[in-house]
Amino acid sequence: xxxxxxxxxxxxxxxxxxxxxxxxxxxxxxxxxxxxxxxxxxxxxxxxxxxxxxxxxxxxxxxxxxxxxxxxxxxxxxxxxxxxxxxxxxxxxxxxxxxxxxxxxxxxxxx
Amino acid sequence: xxxxxxxxxxxxxxxxxxxxxxxxxxxxxxxxxxxxxxxxxxxxxxxxxxxxxxxxxxxxxxxxxxxxxxxxxxxxxxxxxxxxxxxxxxxxxxxxxxxxxxxxxxxxxx
Numbered sequence: 169x170x171x172x173x174x175x176x177x178x179x180x181x182x183x184x185x186x187x188x189x190x191x192x193x194x195x196x197x198x199x200x201x202x203x204x205x206x207x208x209x210x211x212x213x214x215x216x217x218x219x220x221x222x223x224x225x226x227x228x229x230x231x232x233x234x235x236x237x238x239x240x241x242x243x244x245x246x247x248x249x250x251x252x253x254x255x256x257x258x259x260x261x262x263x264x265x266x267x268x269x270x271x272x273x274x275x276x277x278x279x
Numbered sequence: 280x281x282x283x284x285x286x287x288x289x290x291x292x293x294x295x296x297x298x299x300x301x302x303x304x305x306x307x308x309x310x311x312x313x314x315x316x317x318x319x320x321x322x323x324x325x326x327x328x329x330x331x332x333x334x335x336x337x338x339x340x341x342x343x344x345x346x347x348x349x350x351x352x353x354x355x356x357x358x359x360x361x362x363x364x365x366x367x368x369x370x371x372x373x374x375x376x377x378x379x380x381x382x383x384x385x386x387x388x389x
Contacts (some may be wrong), residue, residue: 196323199375201375201377209367209381210366210379210380210381211314211316211322211368211379212379212383213377213378213379214375216357216375216376217327218375223375224375224376226376229339245331259322261322266310266312266329266370267327268312268324268326268329269321269324270321271321271325272320272321273321
């Protein structure tokens with residue numbers, strides 16, 4: 169069964185450092201998403217991506233964040249200068265026919 | 280602004296039926312999804328309703344009333360493995376903006 173894969177599963181970084189979270193969506197899907205979930209809280213929408221550009225973004229997705237699909241398969245989320253409050257689980261999802269498939273997430277810890 | 284309300288916790292007995300409600304206030308509503316999330320796991324898609332009415336998928340059913348800004352997830356023949364958090368989520372705005380509810384933690388007891 170096709171699945172969304174994310175790497176790394178866990179990333180520890182120092183405050184102020186840049187991180188890149190990677191995702192390989194399901195190959196024939198057209199819509200891609202990044203979400204984050206702070207421990208014990210709800211899932212929060214960050215950004216959606218369609219046709220090689222951002223289609224929607226939330227208030228959380230400020231200038232510190234960027235997304236790319238550099239090679240037609242990988243889908244990346246970059247955080248330029250991490251803050252302590254960026255510590256969370258980051259999920260990538262891809263969607264076809266209204267059904268979204270989530271990756272297992274990257275747990276980002278900013279110290 | 281957008282808001283989705285769900286009960287924070289529900290406890291039900293194995294084999295029983297449980298209903299988890301979701302009320303929402305959003306703009307540009309497209310549809311309501313439901314997700315299951317076990318502790319430490321990723322959300323798993325359960326259902327999507329764009330039109331009013333009941334959608335059934337095995338033991339799980341989902342209902343939507345657009346006029347009431349309300350939906351629910353119905354879980355039948357509860358099993359211990361159904362213990363998890365359940366989130367409703369609204370597609371809104373330009374269709375690709377998704378807002379999740381705060382989640383309902385379901386505990387199934389013997």
